[in-house]
Amino acid sequence: MGQIIGITGGIASGKSTVSLYLQELGFTIVDADLASRAVVEPGEEAYHQVVKAFGEDILLTDGNIDRVKLGSIIFNDQEKRLLLNGIVHPAVRNWMRVKTEAALSSGEETVFMDIPLLFESKLTFMVDKTLLIYVDEQVQLERLMNRNGLSETEALARINSQMPLADKKALADAVIDNNGDINETKRQLKAILSEWYVI
Numbered sequence: 089m090g091q092i093i094g095i096t097g098g099i100a101s102g103k104s105t106v107s108l109y110l111q112e113l114g115f116t117i118v119d120a121d122l123a124s125r126a127v128v129e130p131g132e133e134a135y136h137q138v139v140k141a142f143g144e145d146i147l148l149t150d151g152n153i154d155r156v157k158l159g160s161i162i163f164n165d166q167e168k169r170l171l172l173n174g175i176v177h178p179a180v181r182n183w184m185r186v187k188t189e190a191a192l193s194s195g196e197e198t199v200f201m202d203i204p205l206l207f208e209s210k211l212t213f214m215v216d217k218t219l220l221i222y223v224d225e226q227v228q229l230e231r232l233m234n235r236n237g238l239s240e241t242e243a244l245a246r247i248n249s250q251m252p253l254a255d256k257k258a259l260a261d262a263v264i265d266n267n268g269d270i271n272e273t274k275r276q277l278k279a280i281l282s283e284w285y286v287i
């Protein structure tokens with residue numbers, strides 16, 4: 089009878105940073121971004137569907153999907169983004185359910201799912217509690233530009249393809265403010281987990 093906590097946020101808000109720390113504490117994290125890579129590996133069903141929908145132009149010479157190219161298409165075109173989501177998301181959900189059930193049935197009491205689009209895709213039914221990693225938009229923009237080497241325009245296109253973080257705040261069971269340094273974030277995380285009797 090374990091529980092599932094859904095970690096969410098916005099692009100570059102700090103979900104992976106928090107997940108890494110949870111992993112260090114010994115928890116299993118089932119990561120939607122990892123899932124979205126696994127399900128489009130050559131040979132997988134979703135891979136063939138993506139190639140059919142977007143054409144062989146989105147392939148690298150080794151046959152893998154060119155994620156930079158696909159990203160530059162879907163973050164600038166809502167119709168294309170919904171097309172990709174429609175192919176990839178069902179496979180991602182399946183992959184995540186299998187991994188999570190495996191961890192829970194091996195006796196783990198709390199498993200975390202890292203799902204960037206938890207609220208946009210209305211996936212709260214998959215988790216028992218939701219934890220939002222929040223940053224102000226200016227901090228998000230700077231961290232995203234730095235991490236991915238993007239221009240301001242490119243970074244804003246990505247941020248604007250998601251629900252504003254301020255709106256997600258109202259939907260989450262708990263919020264971590266990740267504007268400060270990482271130790272401040274870890275302190276908030278531990279306080280929430282302790283309140284939820286996870287640690």
Ligand SMILES: CC(C)(COP(=O)(O)OP(=O)(O)OC[C@H]1O[C@@H](n2cnc3c(N)ncnc32)[C@H](O)[C@@H]1O)[C@@H](O)C(=O)NCCC(=O)NCCS
Pocket residue numbers: 098099100120121124154155156158159162169172173176177180203204205249250
């Ligand atoms: C467009 C793709 C190929 C870009 O790949 P890339 O390796 O550059 O980025 P990565 O997958 O690590 O995603 C980085 C971040 O972008 C954001 N993001 C990704 N896809 C989307 C989307 N469809 N809509 C809004 N934001 C998204 C998320 O915050 C995510 O954490 C890839 O993100 C993808 O296949 N997206 C569709 C699947 C999806 O929605 N993934 C997000 C979680 S299920």
Ligand SMILES: Nc1ncnc2c1ncn2[C@@H]1O[C@H](COP(=O)(O)OP(=O)(O)OP(=O)(O)O)[C@@H](O)[C@H]1O
Pocket residue numbers: 097098099100101102103104105106121204231232235266267268269270273
């Ligand atoms: N508290 C912090 N102080 C300074 N830098 C941070 C902090 N938290 C995260 N970062 C940096 O900000 C960037 C984004 O963080 P991270 O990769 O954890 O975000 P994410 O939410 O997982 O992003 P994505 O949705 O794109 O996968 C990274 O370069 C990370 O090192």
